[in-house]
Amino acid sequence: MAGGCFGLCRLLRRKRKNRRGPGAGPAQEAEEEVQHFQPLQQDPGRDRPEEQDRARGRLRRAVQRLLKFMRVRRRTATTAPPELPAQPDTSAAELEAEPDVSTAPRDCAASGDMAPTHVTATSDTALMDGTATFDTALTDAETSSDAAPTDVGAKADATTESIADTDCLPMDSVTDAPSLDIWEEKTVSNVNEVPAIVRSIHQWLTCRVSPEVRPPIAIRRLAHAHPGHVVTTLLHCAPACDRAAAILWRTIASSATTAHEVLPTLLRVMEDWPLHSVCTSNGDHVDVFALAATLALWLMVQELQCQDALFVYAPRLLLALLCQVSMSTEQMPQEVSTFWRGCQELHGLPAHPNSFVVQTIRALLCRLQWDQELVSVERKRGWDALLSADTHHYAVGLLAREMRHVLVPSYGPLARHLLGLLSTEGPRWELPALAFLVEVLNYLDVSAGDDSVLQILARHLQSQCPERRRLALRGLLVLSGDPSMAKSICSLSEPLLELLRDGDGELVAMTLSVFRNVLQDEEDRKGLSSTAPRLTEALRPVFDHDNSHVQLLSIRLFREVMEVLAEEGTEPWEMQVRQSLVPLFFRWHDENQRVAEAAREALLWATSFLHRKDLEQLLETEQPFRFCDCLMEKDRSRRGEHLQQALPYLQSPQEPLREAAVRFMGLTAMSEDDCPSVSNMRAALVATYSRAMRAPPAPLRRPMSLQQPPTTAQGPLLSAAAAPADAGPN
DSSP: OHHHHHHHHHHHHHHHHHHHOOOHHHHHHHHHHHHHTSOOOSOTTSOHHHHHHHHHHHHHHHHHHHHHHHHHHHHHHTTSOTTOOOOOOOOHHHHHHSOOOTTSOSOTTSOTTOOOSSGGGOHHHHHHHHHOOHHHHHHHHHTSOTTHHHHHHHHHHHHHHTOOOOOOOOTTTTTTSOOHHHHHHOOOOOGGGHHHHHHHHHHHHHTOOOTTOOOOTHHHHHHHHSHHHHHHHHHHHOTTOOHHHHHHHHHHHTSHHHHHHHHHHHHHHHTSOSEEEEEOTTOOEEEEEHHHHHHHHHHHHTOGGGHHHHHHTHHHHHHHHHHHHHHHHHOOOHHHHHHHHHHHHHHTOOSSHHHHHHHHHHHHHHHTTOHHHHHHHHHTTHHHHHTOTTTHHHHHHHHHHHTHHHHHHHHHHHHHHHHHHHHSSSOTTHHHHHHHHHHHGGGSOOTTOOOHHHHHHHHHHTOSOHHHHHHHHHHHHHHTTSHHHHHHHHTTHHHHHHHTTOSOHHHHHHHHHHHHHHTTSHHHHHHHTTTHHHHHHHHGGGGGOSOHHHHHHHHHHHHHHHHHHHTTOSTTTHHHHHHTHHHHHHHTTOSSHHHHHHHHHHHHHHHHHTTOHHHHHHHHTTOHHHHHHHHHHHOGGGHHHHHHHHGGGGGOSSHHHHHHHHHHHHHHHHTTOOOTTHHHHHHHHHHHHHHHTTOSSSOOOOOGGGSSOSSGGGHHHHHHHHGGGTOOOO
């Protein structure tokens, strides 16, 4: 290049000498020098001054190109390392054979405008290829037409414009990778091109070792136009979210509108555990891990600009993450475990995916500025409960309740979304979805008569899983408060009656509450009338449940059901009422005052229904001792049945019930004897049995003083007293 500059200077000096006063020798030499740069003459008969003018024009254009080139070299040289040696004069052929790579920076982060080190991507080399050295350009002008210099300049400009504004790629692939400017300026009209472009951008970023590399903004524009194809391709080519993919996800999230377009596709992948099968626009059928989409979401949540988009999809995002916690806690396929080990090593994440998903939920709440809900769940140890398979469904319900006041507007559509998911055959995460559904059923519009929710709850009501049955009952309890649903719930009376025999007090209590809610409406009572006889029969054993709340609900429900039956006449239901008198009599002696009062009110209604004014008066005056006498006197044919009903109460953990049982059985036996001393014997029996029954843990033993009965009338009493030690309830 230096030789070209010196040659130009010599030419200019000779030209000036010729103008001042040229001699024979110097004039000749200058003329030959000028002729050296002139092209071949097409018309030798032209005047010499015209030829000189044309030569001057070509010379002027060549000088302009040289000055332009010198400015480019001067600007580029400022980025070159200072210790680089000066480059010798090099011809165009030598430049093509050995490119000048000494001025190309090795550090990818040095400047966003720096070019790769390859000859085809170096700005200095490209300019030198276009203009070569000035001597070479002028020499070429000898054998070209008039337009030759202009063509050379055009070639140089075109070459300069085609230089890529990229960072350094590997030497063996840089020529194949498109430039960053091309991606940012290119308009993609064919979706089939999207996967290739996304992979090229990812490859371009992969080779960048500097953390300060400028993110390609082109990915944002591409993701906004084709969100599904961009998300699918990124998840496929970088499922573990390497450094390049992390930059791309954060770049996408830095635009609120682009994040809004991308999140639905991520949601679909997250909801399909453990693999989501998709097909890219170029026909590539791939399976994408649901955890890969969660990892991408975790990266996006860290960008403030995507907050508005996250708020729009927060309910479904929260639900999808909760279900992922459940699935990754209970079932972990080997392929998922292998995939996660790679992610954990790459990003330093928790060893188990369920802990990472909980971490993502907390990050989501923080980004949405729901700090109060976050602290509330923490205070109730909800995050720890989420990680346990036994308490996961409880934690899901807790989180749904805590989110209620911030997500209320979204709970109606979310409930519909859950119904759609639970209606599919074999859903993979029914338990957490059902737990969430129960919490949002209040916001579901059921007035349209859609029975899909009842079908779902009925299916789980008969499940072998106790947690599913409990959640289904909670859902029915919510729906039973809506009068429009009461009639439909009556159709589930059969499985509900089965649950009354369950040993779980909570299940039984919720079942009783469902029946009571249905009976609140007059019209719904008629729909339950066909089930009422079996319901009253199933309720009698529940009077003696271990849970006092269950006892209270069952006694109140019994009375309400009998009132419904009484409207149809007394004859068909008289037997049901008579069989309830003895159990209700003993519950009248219950230590729980609410249960005792409910039993007394039920007895009052039953005696009124049976037209037993005598018993009704004794109840009103609270004379239980005389109530027994009066009951046994009128029902002699049922004494054996009454004794059988009273036997279990001899082993009751409550002392008042044991004493009432002794009193009832003694009076029943002695009511057949008119001996004058019957009152004294009755008192002795009551006192003896009372003392014997005051020690609940000890087995019941017959008193020694009663082993030899004084009269034959006491024979039935002793046999009845001996039975409870071995006999159970009927």
